[in-house]
Amino acid sequence: MDRRFFLSSAAAGAIGSALTACGGGGEPALEAAASSNRTPTNTTTTVVAAGTAVKSRVIVIGGGMGGATVAKYLRLWGDAISVTLVERMPTYTSNIMSSMVLTGQRTMSSLSYSYDTLRSKYGITTVFGEVVAIDPVGVKVTLANGTVLTADRIVMAPGISFDAVPGLGTSDKMPHAWQAGPQTTLLANQLKAMPSGGVAVLTIPKTPYRCPPGPYERACLIADWLKVKKPGSKLIVLDANPGIVTEVDNFTNAFMGLHGNVIEYHANAEVTSVDPASMSLFTTAGTVRGDVINMIPRQRAGTLVATAGLNNATEGRFAGVNVLSYASTVSGAGKVHILGDASATTQPKAGHIANQEAKVCADAVSRILSGGAPDPAPVTNSACYSTITMSQASWLTAVFQYDTATATMKGVTAASGASTGWNQDNFQDMGQWFGALMGDTFA
Amino acid sequence: MVLAALAWAGTAEAQVAQPGRLLASNCFQCHGTNGKGPGFDAIAGKSVGEISKKLKEFQAGKEGDGIMTRHAFGYTDAQLQALDKWLSTQR
Numbered sequence: 001m002d003r004r005f006f007l008s009s010a011a012a013g014a015i016g017s018a019l020t021a022c023g024g025g026g027e028p029a030l031e032a033a034a035s036s037n038r039t040p041t042n043t044t045t046t047v048v049a050a051g052t053a054v055k056s057r058v059i060v061i062g063g064g065m066g067g068a069t070v071a072k073y074l075r076l077w078g079d080a081i082s083v084t085l086v087e088r089m090p091t092y093t094s095n096i097m098s099s100m101v102l103t104g105q106r107t108m109s110s111l112s113y114s115y116d117t118l119r120s121k122y123g124i125t126t127v128f129g130e131v132v133a134i135d136p137v138g139v140k141v142t143l144a145n146g147t148v149l150t151a152d153r154i155v156m157a158p159g160i161s162f163d164a165v166p167g168l169g170t171s172d173k174m175p176h177a178w179q180a181g182p183q184t185t186l187l188a189n190q191l192k193a194m195p196s197g198g199v200a201v202l203t204i205p206k207t208p209y210r211c212p213p214g215p216y217e218r219a220c221l222i223a224d225w226l227k228v229k230k231p232g233s234k235l236i237v238l239d240a241n242p243g244i245v246t247e248v249d250n251f252t253n254a255f256m257g258l259h260g261n262v263i264e265y266h267a268n269a270e271v272t273s274v275d276p277a278s279m280s281l282f283t284t285a286g287t288v289r290g291d292v293i294n295m296i297p298r299q300r301a302g303t304l305v306a307t308a309g310l311n312n313a314t315e316g317r318f319a320g321v322n323v324l325s326y327a328s329t330v331s332g333a334g335k336v337h338i339l340g341d342a343s344a345t346t347q348p349k350a351g352h353i354a355n356q357e358a359k360v361c362a363d364a365v366s367r368i369l370s371g372g373a374p375d376p377a378p379v380t381n382s383a384c385y386s387t388i389t390m391s392q393a394s395w396l397t398a399v400f401q402y403d404t405a406t407a408t409m410k411g412v413t414a415a416s417g418a419s420t421g422w423n424q425d426n427f428q429d430m431g432q433w434f435g436a437l438m439g440d441t442f443a
Numbered sequence: 444m445v446l447a448a449l450a451w452a453g454t455a456e457a458q459v460a461q462p463g464r465l466l467a468s469n470c471f472q473c474h475g476t477n478g479k480g481p482g483f484d485a486i487a488g489k490s491v492g493e494i495s496k497k498l499k500e501f502q503a504g505k506e507g508d509g510i511m512t513r514h515a516f517g518y519t520d521a522q523l524q525a526l527d528k529w530l531s532t533q534r
Contacts, residue, residue: 433473
């Protein structure tokens with residue numbers, strides 16, 4: 001009877017927002033600096049320290065969805081570990097919902113999260129700066145100012161970085177807007193300035209990339225916006241993959257049906273080079289010109305992973321890890337853990353599941369540092385909502401169980417799938433989901 | 444009960460000895476840290492068996508065809524009971 005027991009919609013919670021789905025790791029997170037202070041001021045944690053102690057020390061590099069969560073849960077789940085979070089930026093900008101900045105439905109400031117609560121409530125030490133080197137064997141992190149931090153474990157959550165796009169150089173004419181920030185504002189302004197009857201282009205890179213449904217939902221959202229704001233315009237979607245990579249029924253129906261008069265979809269169209277001067281893309285399916293071009297390049301782990309020599313998977317793009325603990329599989333580097341978008345696993349690269357990977361990692365690191373072994377049967381889950389229009393959404397979810405035979409996280413078939421179609425209730429739920437997820441990560 | 448939990452919490456062992464906690468943390472993204480919100484319906488501090496019963500009802504299709512109906516199939520019965528039991532301690 002109580003149908004809303006779990007999924008209430010939130011008439012009351014309409015607090016504000018219209019939002020978009022999917023999520024990211026903490027990108028610009030990486031490289032940072034530190035202070036020598038690694039004694040957290042443990043203001044709130046409930047507990048009276050048992051034994052005084054020398055606490056174990058963990059350095060977390062990157063304060064996005066994965067990094068913030070692992071730092072929080074290492075402290076929430078016990079007082080035996082001191083945590084230093086090293087991050088470039090003093091605030092985090094959410095990738096989740098950032099496509100709605102493009103349609104004017106959200107502001108950048110509404111996507112901004114500080115690290116204040118992680119400090120005050122959980123006693124995490126934050127250091128804002130740049131990491132320049134990691135010694136995975138000696139478990140040391142060197143900062144740009146020369147400081148060397150040592151710890152018992154390092155957890156890296158550096159998000160993604162992009163392949164260089166031949167011909168693009170430093171031009172700002174083809175923003176990716178795939179790491180929320182100045183690029184998002186840039187693309188929003190370019191769309192706003194586009195004439196009615198114009199041509200916008202969105203490119204989708206080869207998998208694996210951050211947020212599998214993300215480019216498709218962005219395409220739907222922009223198409224819906226173009227209908228209203230820029231009548232007669234077209235959106236060309238160039239997909240480097242052989243077809244829509246996820247939530248195939250919904251996106252196919254939306255592309256061919258609902259937005260069929262705006263979206264022109266091309267599979268197997270990979271960008272090989274570009275010319276910003278003529279706003280041209282040279283692709284495996286021919287040359288395409290646009291008035292506005294959202295060029296989302298192919299991706300790899302945040303640069304620090306390669307700097308540390310831990311990019312041993314996916315043809316050197318991502319970090320191989322043991323999914324019981326997210327420890328690196330590089331020989332001798334087992335005291336460095338890599339989670340979220342930067343790691344190579346069977347799980348999607350997205351903020352919601354990065355949060356769960358972080359909890360598995362926090363639990364495992366806590367156990368290991370107290371002389372135990374990781375939980376042998378972890379479970380993770382992914383969930384997100386996709387904007388099919390500016391007011392309606394679909395949902396997508398998956399649950400992963402550890403499979404001992406393959407030592408991978410294996411998707412549970414019955415628990416993985418998407419909504420049948422889209423509606424306004426899902427759009428409202430999306431707002432509630434986003435608020436809850438960010439709360440579990442930053443507060 | 445609560446006292447026992449507090450007494451534990453400060454030790455390294457406590458981090459290991461909480462069956463169900465890591466499983467239950469799968470709920471936190473949507474139901475809040477420790478199931479206490481903010482988010483969708485609060486799931487902390489219910490009577491033992493209440494949450495697992497609800498999740499079985501989702502599996503049985505008694506709760507419509509929303510995201511939880513799909514999601515509920517992700518856990519074994521033993522896992523549902525373990526996370527239920529841990530959530531029931533969160534008051």
